[in-house]
Amino acid sequence: MIIDRRNLLRAGTCLGALAFGTGFSRMAFAAPASRRVESLLARMTVEEKVGQLTLYPDEVRPTPRPINPEINAQAEARERAAFQFDEVRAGRVGSLLAGTGVQLGRKLQEAALQSRLGIPLMFGADVLHGLRTIFPIPLALAASFEPGLAERTARAAAEEMTAVGVHWTYAPMVDVARDQRWGRVAEGSGEDPYLASLFAAAYVRGFQGVNLRSQRSVAACPKHFAGYGAVIGGMEYNNTDLTERELLQTHMPPFEAAFRAGALTTMAAFNDIDGVPASGNRHLLTDLLRDRLGFKGFVVSDAASAEELVAHGVAADEKDAARQAFDAGVDVNMGGGLYKRHLPALLGANAIGIERLDEAVRRVLTVKENLGLLDDPYRSLDPKREAQEVRTPAALALAREAAARSVVLLRNQGDILPLKAGRMIALIGPLGDDAANMDGPWAPWAKTGDAVTLAQGLRAELGTRHLTIVEGCGIDAPIDGGIAAAVAAARAADVVVLAVGEGQDMSGEARSRSEITLPAPQQELAEAVAATGKPIVVVLSCGRALALQGAVRDAGAILVGWFLGSEGGHALADVLTGRIAPSGRLPVSFPRTSGQQPYYYNHKSTGRPQLPGENAFFKARYTDVANTALYPFGHGISYAPVQYGPVQLSGETLPWDDDLKASITLTNLGQRPVEEVVQLYIHDEAASVTRPVRELKCFEKVRLAAGASRQVTFTINRAELEFIGGDLQLRAEPGRFQVWIAPSSAAGTSAAFVLSPLS
Ligand code: BGC
Numbered sequence: 001m002i003i004d005r006r007n008l009l010r011a012g013t014c015l016g017a018l019a020f021g022t023g024f025s026r027m028a029f030a031a032p033a034s035r036r037v038e039s040l041l042a043r044m045t046v047e048e049k050v051g052q053l054t055l056y057p058d059e060v061r062p063t064p065r066p067i068n069p070e071i072n073a074q075a076e077a078r079e080r081a082a083f084q085f086d087e088v089r090a091g092r093v094g095s096l097l098a099g100t101g102v103q104l105g106r107k108l109q110e111a112a113l114q115s116r117l118g119i120p121l122m123f124g125a126d127v128l129h130g131l132r133t134i135f136p137i138p139l140a141l142a143a144s145f146e147p148g149l150a151e152r153t154a155r156a157a158a159e160e161m162t163a164v165g166v167h168w169t170y171a172p173m174v175d176v177a178r179d180q181r182w183g184r185v186a187e188g189s190g191e192d193p194y195l196a197s198l199f200a201a202a203y204v205r206g207f208q209g210v211n212l213r214s215q216r217s218v219a220a221c222p223k224h225f226a227g228y229g230a231v232i233g234g235m236e237y238n239n240t241d242l243t244e245r246e247l248l249q250t251h252m253p254p255f256e257a258a259f260r261a262g263a264l265t266t267m268a269a270f271n272d273i274d275g276v277p278a279s280g281n282r283h284l285l286t287d288l289l290r291d292r293l294g295f296k297g298f299v300v301s302d303a304a305s306a307e308e309l310v311a312h313g314v315a316a317d318e319k320d321a322a323r324q325a326f327d328a329g330v331d332v333n334m335g336g337g338l339y340k341r342h343l344p345a346l347l348g349a350n351a352i353g354i355e356r357l358d359e360a361v362r363r364v365l366t367v368k369e370n371l372g373l374l375d376d377p378y379r380s381l382d383p384k385r386e387a388q389e390v391r392t393p394a395a396l397a398l399a400r401e402a403a404a405r406s407v408v409l410l411r412n413q414g415d416i417l418p419l420k421a422g423r424m425i426a427l428i429g430p431l432g433d434d435a436a437n438m439d440g441p442w443a444p445w446a447k448t449g450d451a452v453t454l455a456q457g458l459r460a461e462l463g464t465r466h467l468t469i470v471e472g473c474g475i476d477a478p479i480d481g482g483i484a485a486a487v488a489a490a491r492a493a494d495v496v497v498l499a500v501g502e503g504q505d506m507s508g509e510a511r512s513r514s515e516i517t518l519p520a521p522q523q524e525l526a527e528a529v530a531a532t533g534k535p536i537v538v539v540l541s542c543g544r545a546l547a548l549q550g551a552v553r554d555a556g557a558i559l560v561g562w563f564l565g566s567e568g569g570h571a572l573a574d575v576l577t578g579r580i581a582p583s584g585r586l587p588v589s590f591p592r593t594s595g596q597q598p599y600y601y602n603h604k605s606t607g608r609p610q611l612p613g614e615n616a617f618f619k620a621r622y623t624d625v626a627n628t629a630l631y632p633f634g635h636g637i638s639y640a641p642v643q644y645g646p647v648q649l650s651g652e653t654l655p656w657d658d659d660l661k662a663s664i665t666l667t668n669l670g671q672r673p674v675e676e677v678v679q680l681y682i683h684d685e686a687a688s689v690t691r692p693v694r695e696l697k698c699f700e701k702v703r704l705a706a707g708a709s710r711q712v713t714f715t716i717n718r719a720e721l722e723f724i725g726g727d728l729q730l731r732a733e734p735g736r737f738q739v740w741i742a743p744s745s746a747a748g749t750s751a752a753f754v755l756s757p758l759s
Helices: 005-010 035-043 046-052 069-077 080-089 102-113 138-143 147-163 183-187 193-208 244-251 253-260 282-292 318-328 338-348 354-370 383-388 393-406 454-462 482-491 520-530 568-576
Strands: 054-057 095-097 122-125 223-225 265-268 298-300 408-412 425-428 467-470 495-501 536-541 557-560 642-644 659-668 674-684 695-704 709-717 735-742 749-755
Touching (some): 035 354, 046 054, 046 354, 080 102, 138 147, 138 193, 147 193, 147 383, 193 695, 282 318, 298 354, 338 354, 454 467, 467 482, 520 536, 536 568, 659 735
Parallel strands (some): 223 265, 425 495, 495 536, 536 557
Antiparallel strands (some): 408 557, 674 735
């Protein structure tokens, strides 16, 4: 199916125009608060109201790792679980975070029902790509270019979450990430706002399902609102330097898509925007989020992000931070009880109004009501489901399918892949048989050792007779004799599979890197193995695009394996042996060097563009590296070459209120079936503000049998040409546009058309 905004609208997925601020509001629960919510509100004391706005880390149910050690430490003075039960019974807490488990979940819920008004708790957790069944990291899933696949994995994750007592996930992470030094690239859908928007909506649909009140649905929380992907220098928790136009044009569309898909909550970001931290930014959280975007759910702070207004230097003390965050629009405080400590006094001093307090509580109760918690506090707390519905065969099969479809083949010189039967394979590298590094940075509930490694996958596929496995070195440390053993294994083999890359804790939160290269011991290993002259297939583990160097960059075949989750090893073996043809495409550009960051395909031209093939001096460029990516956004090949014919347009003009068809004929020139991601890009040749050199507008994943040809047609209309103008409003401008239908953002054939003015 062609994935463009028209189809999405037709399919009822409510994505609409992807540029921000079109003024629609189609929230799933946009109705005013119910009578029940109003009647609860009328009976609540200030302390109980503030309780609903308080979210603590769960101290009763074991959390897999301290979510925020500082906050946990604050509670250490008392017996933490007992303290939490007391708080819940007193109605001083509305939600808990990161705990799982039905038995204790029911006990907590019992305690909540014993509180004066018996308002149930809501249990949240950071389930971004699976809880016990781990699906590929979101960046990997984006590489599938199949939002429908992300929707299915989110649905399966929701089923698992609700089997162990979770009602609310802090996902999807929808930050557009254009700087690969930022560790959190792994959690999102890459550098392109359009692709990220399709995935954002798909995740929300998957998590929330068609019926929120079902035992199997969870509330989604697209995060981090907003601009977090633009942290300066890719450094975690840094500030941003964003114009409002850029914020609206690039960073808002995935949020808008997620809200239109019905997301019930959102999370305020850590970073500042134009000098005001997001978690105390009234313009962002009220003018843009509520008034412009029409969001009706509640806003939760990030972990202690409201408290951090003090460290940012905009709040004098904690109390001031609470006032600013609450006034700006942060409804719920995730952290150590900031609101509990300060909102009552602020209210007493008239520093905040009772209307604002009621509004925030109303929003929280409405989400609880929408989830069915007010009717059935024990929803999703069923011991039978907990025993039977975790890591089910169906979920694991989906994890394998999703993983295989997320793999990206960057290069395949001399058709090294697929691996030929009967040849001797040396699997070399620290990531070849390391179950602790298959899941990625956000899988704290997965059991170490549950994931299938590449070695296990290859053994299952090929047996042991033709396979030797050598570690060679650690992820970031040499092993005594490791290189010698690896070289000997390579010499004795016909082909080397080199499993190298990042360990799973090298990307994710707080994992920014200034050099996005392979750790030195692995590079050394690769050079030594390459010196044997044996053909090499690199299988790369990574949570971001890497700057590949030397023997890794020059290997005959390179497969990007990201972090693929529970079934990663099986899926990689499926692709390496050719049982499944690779069909993923890069959602982030792989640069030539770390110093090119931020590098993204949809950059502006500048006044002195270095044109392709040119090497002129007074141009926008670095003197020591080409301006191009090593592998651009959208790139990926399969096991057969695909030829793109010329772009055919249905006319030279796109009338203001009509559409234009752009077609191409594709031919599979090889002996194997392929799935090709056909991509349509547009460039506005002259606009009132500078526009990207290319922008992805739609794509289609097409199956082509060996030798087959097929025509693919896209429809372009004015909405595809819209952008945020100097007046911060969405607009299209008549004029000439270039269109490419292409296998990547740096290839393809093009044609031009004119958008004619409204006559
Ligand atoms: C992260 C959020 C996460 C929260 C709760 C924070 O440090 O930035 O993405 O949802 O912790 O775990």
